[in-house]
Amino acid sequence: MTSQEEINQVVHLAHEAFRELRKSNFQQRAELMNTIADEIEALGDELLQTAHEETHLPLARLTGEKGRTVMQWRTYGAALAAGSVLDVRIDTALPDRTPPRPDIRKTYVGLGPVVVFGASNFPFAFSTAGGDTASAIAAGCPVIVKAHSAHTRTAGIMAAAIQRGVKKAGYPEGTFAQVFSNSREISQSLVKHPLVKAVGFTGSYAGGKALFDIAHQRPEPIPGFSEMGSVNPVFVLPEKMKNAPVETAQQYVASLTLGVGQFCTNPGIIIVPEDCQEFLTALVAAAEQVAPCKMLHEGMAEAYVQTKAAVSSQENVRVLMGASSSEKGIGSASLALASAGDFLANNTLQEEGFGPFGLVVTYRSPEQMTDIARKIHGQLTCTILGEEAEIREYEELLLCITEKCGRLLFNGFPTGVEVVSAMHHSGPFPACTDSRFTSVGPDAIRRFARPVSYQNVPDAYLPDELKNSNPLGLYRLVNGKITQEALD
Ligand code: NAP
Secondary structure, three states, rough: OOHHHHHHHHHHHHHHHHHHOOOOOHHHHHHHHHHHHHHOOOOHHHHHHHHHHHHHOOOOHHHHHHHHHHHHHHHHHHHHHHOOOOOOOOOOEEOOOOOOOOOOEEEEEOOOOEEEOOOOOOOOOOOOOOOHHHHHHOOOOOOEEEEOHHHHHHHHHHHHHHHHHHHHHOOOOOHHEEEEEOHHHHHHHHHHHOOEEEEEOOOOOHHHHHHHHHHOOOOOOEEEEEEEOOOOOOOEHHHHHHOOOOHHHHHHHHHHHHHHOEEEEEOOEEEOOOOHHHHHHHHHHHHHHOOOOOOHHHHHHHHHHHHHHHHHOOOEEEEEEEEOOOOOOEOEEEEEEEHHHHHHOOOOOOHHOOEEEEEEEOOHHHHHHHHHHOOOOOOOEEEEEOOOOHHHHHHHHHHHHHHHHHEEOOOOOOHHHHHHOOOOOOOOOOOOOOOOOOEEEEEEHHHHHEEEEEEEHHHHOHHHHHHOOOOOOOOOOOOOOEEEOOOO
16 A cells, blocks of 8 residues: 555656656657557456456456557547647737737647546556546646556556556656555545646546545645546437337347446436336346346445435335345346436436446426436436437427537447547536546547647747647648648
């Protein structure tokens, strides 16, 4: 376990590394990211086997997640080098204008040392070497990871790979560090340290909100970006329910139970028309086919049983299928039913049961469905299942749910999250503490960078991306036009 004194040393090393990282340009940092990606890619069976033992996630899933993690480092680096994330603007001087316009050029600089807290359900892609770490380093920030207690050995292997990459690429030791702590006090002291300048968090609402509050209540407040829980409601329109009740039920159960429901994009609530017996029968039949599985850890399974019990025991909520396994650490699919009226009157029904628990909410009229959309908290995703022809009648519903989420889906399920430039993995509070920024896709880099304008600064003192000769070959917005050309 890392002591308070060691935390202080680690933060000071990160602070020193920040000065060095500040001298690197976009291309050099992209090279650093590729070197780190090479090291992670070279990790073999030991990594996969260790993660499998610590998380109970299947090897096939972990193999895919490792590939995604490597791809995140490479694509974020490529987007940085291409200038498409930290986009550069140049407005050249107009000396003959009255009054004369100075030369103004804008780029981004890293915020400083960033502390990262990862999630237990993605031991690679949202943990030590996950998107928060990759995007902070891309922004030019040294990173200190607080290793997740549920997979410390996996975290150690990943950290060693990143450290080898940092060394090979010639960057200082403080560019990346990892600390181990079970003590909230020690972990929180990282966020309170005056030399730390931002926090990236993925995990529970309780943890994300607590760390965000600490970041904001410091004498010098710093940005705290927390990605937290979400119930990802699915709204089923009447015609869709009439035409495809069985198919809808089967597809919903497949998404709900994927990975024992341990995804932040798990669709925990489905809102359906009142007259839906065929759907309910098919839903229970499909859920009964899903074998109970080991969850990430026993604490997670206990929390799952408690939250689903808390929701299912509310007044007028009917359990459709709810047997909990008597075996410790196992999660089994569960379903409950409530009316729209009860949902609207009781906030507890919006609680996330992190696991394969689905709440079916029945509406009597389209207006009631829209009332639900107005009532739901901020979400990572919202989904509409409907026939093409009927969707246009639900303009108000669409407007309401677009206000509530970071990603809107039509006739699909939200569980998978593509790592692409157009992805927005975020959402209004409480899904996230800042809905303007994403934690997936290269735009995630922006969370850890701040713009700086350079006014009338001689070319020799400008960062490479702003120099007249355009040595990095970037596409730049020069006097309102995107161009790759050098300036005279
Ligand atoms: P967690 O319990 O909040 O833990 C995340 C990390 O934060 C851990 O390292 C934990 O330390 C630390 N931490 C938590 N509370 C803290 C506090 N008050 N002070 C200092 N450190 C604290 O989350 P989890 O169990 O990994 O993940 C489950 C939850 O994450 C679910 O609710 C799920 O919806 C959400 N999730 C969200 C996303 C997303 O993208 N939004 C992705 C994955 C998961 P310890 O290691 O010491 O416990």
